[in-house]
Amino acid sequence: MRILRTDIQILRAIAVLSVLVFHFDLPGLQKGFLGVDIFFVISGYLMSRVIIDEMDAGRFSPAAFYFRRARRLLPAAMAMFAVVTAVVPFALTMGALHDYVQQLLGALAFGANLVLWAQSGYFDGQATLKPLLHTWSLALEEQYYFVLPLALALIGRRWRAAGLVGLLVASLLACQWWLRRDPSGAFYLLPTRAWELLLGSVCALPGLSARLPHREGRSSIGFDSGWLWLPIMAWCLLRGVDSVHPRTDALLVCLSTAGLILQPSAMLQSTRPWMRPLQWIGDVSYSLYLVHWPLIALAKNIWLQKVPDTVLWALLGLSFVLAQLSYQHVEQRYRNLPTPRALLRQMVWLLVPLLLAMGALALHMHMHNHSQAGGVAQGQQPVYGFDxxxxxxxxxxxxxxxxxxxxxxxxxxxxxxxxxxxxxxxxxxxxxxxxxxxxxxxxxxxxxxxxxxxxxxxxxxxxxxxxxxxxxxxxxxxxxxxxxxxxxxxxxxxxxxxxxxxxxxxxxxxxxxxxxxxxxxxxxxxxxxxxxxxxxVLLGPDVDLGLCGQRAAQGLLTVMRTLQTHCAFERSLWETxxxxxxxxxxxxxxxxxxxxxxxxxxNCDDRHCVTVMDGVPLYRDFGHFSQDGARLLxxxxxxxxxxxxxxx
Missing domain, CATH: 3.40.50 (Rossmann fold)
Incomplete structure (x- = not known):
């Protein structure tokens, strides 16, 4: 069963546009990352609505449910994985490629959030340089889809509302407890983020959610709920009230999303022409989310974080083009396949390119591990001292x-x-x-x-x-x-x-x-x-001397105004x-x-400082020496x- 609500498509558009504005460093939204939290509530609602309706009608099949999820999510993701895997050898250092392989395998196993959590930490490389960073949220949703039918079956129909609310409160409290001890874990892990999806699930409970057809009218409370919830959502996205995430801002934006789901807003259902682009963005939102981040991450690797505005705008336009191609030729092609066997037959066209790209990547890494540049992967490892x-x-x-x-x-x-x-x-x-x-x-x-x-x-x-x-x-x-x-x-x-x-x-x-x-x-x-x-000698966190040196040692394309050939820079710049x-x-x-x-x-004379010496990258990041650089020191x-x- 496919639920069509124009207002939810617009909410999807708001969510993905918020994420894009934040990721492309466009002015306006300081908290655009909260668009992911909007997605979580929407996903929790839609999936729970389908499962609950089918369970209550006595026709729910876990196999059919997971088949529909695979048919909806896997093809576009596999296409993205294949293209990105084919490109990364030309853009990432060896250390980053080792991390990428772990992220790719994690994403294929629906555990990218666990891999990224394991890779996070004080000595971890810049998260914004990881091409599959955005798959953490997809993995978290997929994990929720795996446990949701079982949880609803165990709770039973009689205790469904109390059970879902209890799980929601437990997850929310766990999130706040974990934030004080491991902020990265609280961000990435299902137990501490499930409350956002569970809020959507609660909205799907019979008698609570509005069982309205496409093009709903004004809500039963007598006024358009958009005037209440949209300003709250907008304020959270624009400025917010909290510096810690996920906490107050996430709670407010999730509650506003839930409010708009429970009391559909006429503002989000307008048939005026200027709303049609938003409806289209809502339609392609999944593909748009998939394709936009690898473009940004690869560009940030090449430009060492600070990507020129003209390049960012070009990549933003390219994101919409690729999203439409993915939606039209991948999502739509696989969406209505009738059986798992038909899906598997069609997935060959995506699996073969992905496997070829993975094989080429493995060969590339093997060859470099036996070349002079092979030591660069070690150069990016954390330096803890003795142990x-x-x-x-x-x-x-x-x-x-x-x-x-x-x-x-x-x-x-x-x-x-x-x-x-x-x-x-x-x-x-x-x-x-x-x-x-x-x-x-x-x-x-x-x-x-x-x-x-x-x-x-x-x-x-x-x-x-x-x-x-x-x-x-x-x-x-x-x-x-x-x-x-x-x-x-x-x-x-x-x-x-x-x-x-x-x-x-x-x-x-x-x-x-x-x-x-x-x-x-x-x-x-x-x-x-x-x-x-x-x-x-360092220039600050915005200039990754280690990444530049490692890219120079591998012969990768690098663009950085501050740094000269082979990542040298003027001594006066450091002194200033x-x-x-x-x-x-x-x-x-x-x-x-x-x-x-x-x-x-x-590594400095009277005029210049170097970051590569005798072919050895001296730094592992913006300021710490690499193992080999420290030995040379x-x-x-x-x-x-x-x-x-x-x-x-």
Whole structure:
């Protein structure tokens, strides 16, 4: 059974256009990503309406239901997978191709959201560069379709309303609980996003939803509900009220969608000519959602994120063209196939190109793994130091995996900018061995810490507690006579910062330097010698030096105004962009009376800085060294000996 409601087609158009405006960086909608939440409610309603009606009529067949879902969703997705898989070898680095393979296999197994969740994290590459990033929402819907018939059957007709509402509330509460502990998991996983689909399912309950034909009139409550719900939806899409997702804005936009489903709006059913384009967009919305994101992601790989406006507008137009082709020649061709056997016969025309593209991709990756560029995939791997366990979450623990001798004499203390010094010290070991005390996004301060909106609310306080536990450990181990401090000081200047009580503060350059000096004073009181290591030369998060270097090593097309041939850039550009940090580090060194090892001596001369040296990409992202780059740093600067000689 196919439900046709003009107002729902318009809602689909609003949803997909919101997503497109957001993804194409067009002005207007700060929260256009909420279009996906609109889709979730619509999908939950339509699928539940079909299942409930058929169950109540005694003719529901799980096999027939899943066949209809496969006939509707798989062909256009398979066509998109085939085309994108054929193109990615010419656009992605080897590390990104390894991630792409996992995403593709996850999407084919209806688990793309799980793969993307596993790939997310502090050290993960830019999500916006992943061509199949958008399949997370499709996978989540498909997982819901798998469990929904079983859930409705187990609940039974008598307890259907109470059961669905109970599941909705449980999922909503789980989402808010999980947001505080794992924002990425709360975003990607079905248990924490099911409440949006369940809201649509509740709307489909008999007696609650409006069982109205196509072209409904005004609602029974006496006024057009569009005047109530559409402004709420528009406000959420335009500005919103919350910086955390999915939370208040998602709830409001989902409730407004549900309200428009339950009380159909005459505003969304107009037959005026200017509404026809929206109806067409609603018709092609699935294909449009499928094809638009790979175009953006591939362009962002080539232009290193900042794609020119003219290119974005051209890609936007191309998205509509491809969507129409997909809708007309793929969706419509498969939509009315009568049997699974007929579907399988026709799917051969999509499976063969996809398998050929996957085979070509596998061959391409195999060949590059045995060439000079094959090492680039390793160059994109996270650099945790000795071991991934050295990115500690609780209080500091002297793990054997995080030291290279039982009684080390040197400690490296800081955040991820301290972690990437460890491969350099493995290549150029200091006398007496090294122990690593590190935590991501946690600089070595005892009274201030970064607290971004995406972090759990107590992350900053736990960072300060970690640093205090490091200090306590050092107090008990006099054999550690040299402490190396390193961090990304920029986030103290740019990001929200909290003190030890969790209160937000706004430290200035001198206050940050003074905080650092207090750490050094306590270390010197323990008779430790201290040395500061600067961050690497970088231009900021908007210029991915690692991606540029890796693309250059593979010979991939790269367009970036800021960077020169082979991803070099003028030293003055770095000095201008990092002037505040460099001044703060100079101030900190003077207050603490210690020396600083400036890493610009590694890859910069008086005029230029390089990101590729001896064919080795030095960076793994916008600022962290790659494994090979860090090793080269250690050898070129003789870092191990230099650290101990410079400590005082």
């Amino acid at each position: 991934a366990r050295c990115d500690q979450e609780g209080d500091f623990e002297p793990l054997p995996a995080c030291m290279n001798t039982p009684r080390p004499h040197t400690m490296v203390w800081g955040d991820s900018y301290a972690m990437h010094l460890i491969p350099a010290l493995q290549a150029s070991p200091p006398d007496g061995g090294v122990i690593q005390a590190t935590r991501s996004a946690c600089g070595p301060s005892l009274d201030m810490a970064r607290q971004s909106p995406q972090d759990p609310p107590d992350r900053g306080q736990r960072c300060i507690q970690f640093n205090r536990s490091v200090l306590a450990y050092l107090r008990q181990h006099p054999e550690i006579d040299v402490v190396v401090l390193s961090g990304r000081w920029q986030y103290y200047l740019d990001d929200p910062v909290v003190d030890a009580r969790g209160r937000f503060i706004h430290p200035g350059q001198h206050e940050i330097a003074a905080s650092f000096a207090r750490v050094v004073q306590q270390l010197k009181a323990m008779h430790k010698r201290v040395v500061l290591v600067s961050p690497p 962009r990092q002037a505040k940090v460099n001044a703060m580090l100079t101030d900190a060194g003077q207050l603490a009376d210690i020396d600083m090892i400036a890493l610009d001596a590694f 250690g050898l070129r600067m003789k870092l191990g000996q230099k650290l101990r000689a410079s400590a005082r």
